[in-house]
Amino acid sequence: MHPIVIANWKMNPETFAEAKRLFESIKKTASTSKTVDIVITPPSVFLQGLASGYKGSLVRFGIQHARAENAGSYTGDISMIQAKNAGALYALIGHAERRYPKEGVGMTNEDARAQVRSALSLAMKPVLCVGEQSRDEHGGHLAYIKEQVDVALADVQKHQFKDIVIAYEPVWAIGAKEAMLPHDIHETTLYIRKVVADKFGSKPALSMPILYGGSVDDANARVVLREGTTQGLLVGRASLDSLTFAKLVIALKNL
Ligand code: PGA
Numbered sequence: 449m450h451p452i453v454i455a456n457w458k459m460n461p462e463t464f465a466e467a468k469r470l471f472e473s474i475k476k477t478a479s480t481s482k483t484v485d486i487v488i489t490p491p492s493v494f495l496q497g498l499a500s501g502y503k504g505s506l507v508r509f510g511i512q513h514a515r516a517e518n519a520g521s522y523t524g525d526i527s528m529i530q531a532k533n534a535g536a537l538y539a540l541i542g543h544a545e546r547r548y549p550k551e552g553v554g555m556t557n558e559d560a561r562a563q564v565r566s567a568l569s570l571a572m573k574p575v576l577c578v579g580e581q582s583r584d585e586h587g588g589h590l591a592y593i594k595e596q597v598d599v600a601l602a603d604v605q606k607h608q609f610k611d612i613v614i615a616y617e618p619v620w621a622i623g624a625k626e627a628m629l630p631h632d633i634h635e636t637t638l639y640i641r642k643v644v645a646d647k648f649g650s651k652p653a654l655s656m657p658i659l660y661g662g663s664v665d666d667a668n669a670r671v672v673l674r675e676g677t678t679q680g681l682l683v684g685r686a687s688l689d690s691l692t693f694a695k696l697v698i699a700l701k702n703l
Pocket of ligand 1: 456615621622623624661662663664682683684685686
């Protein structure tokens with residue numbers, strides 16, 4: 449399995465012209481790094497413009513957030529089916545910045561569950577983002593993650609695991625100075641596999657890619673992937689600078 453790198457641009461860049469420049473550079477990186485699967489989740493207003501002009505297959509697109517309902521009175525929102533029509537194959541679901549927004553009310557595990565169901569019904573690939581807000585020595589964070597996984601995957605059938613990706617992102621490591629220690633990443637992703645195995649059996653649990661996200665950059669990407677034993681990375685800030693992102697992807701070639 450190739451490592452997956454998801455470039456989560458969040459609410460960047462400011463203009464479509466800049467987004468196109470960044471995409472041009474990522475296309476070049478992708479053409480020299482065919483052993484790494486690259487996915488970009490641009491702001492939704494740029495998605496169609498970027499995806500419709502791209503005839504290649506080395507870069508895939510995703511949506512950062514979309515509602516489960518196909519249509520309706522939800523001012524300012526977009527639906528999963530609209531995202532698919534605009535060119536998204538992947539859907540980030542339950543990113544920390546949607547669960548715990550700086551203002552307003554965040555999405556719940558039940559919202560994530562509906563979005564996973566919606567994405568799968570559209571033959572999209574849900575990237576379920578989970579992670580604790582803080583850790584405690586009694587392991588309360590593990591129960592917290594278990595609940596996130598159990599509820600969001602409650603409607604999934606065993607055979608659908610071939611399309612599911614989990615991104616483990618401890619909230620405290622997002623936008624931070626340093627990533628989580630690889631040993632702790634390893635331990636937590638093992639736990640997530642166990643949660644999935646307990647419910648769905650070991651086959652889906654072992655084959656499902658688990659990514660890590662939270663302060664990954666070109667300097668730590670390789671170690672995080674190898675020693676954290678993850679199958680890919682969800683990258684925020686380091687995906688916005690073309691040179692840094694190119695170095696990050698190159699670091700994952702020939703693992
Ligand atoms: P970061 O963001 O790489 O800037 O920490 C990661 C994320 O939010 O997915």
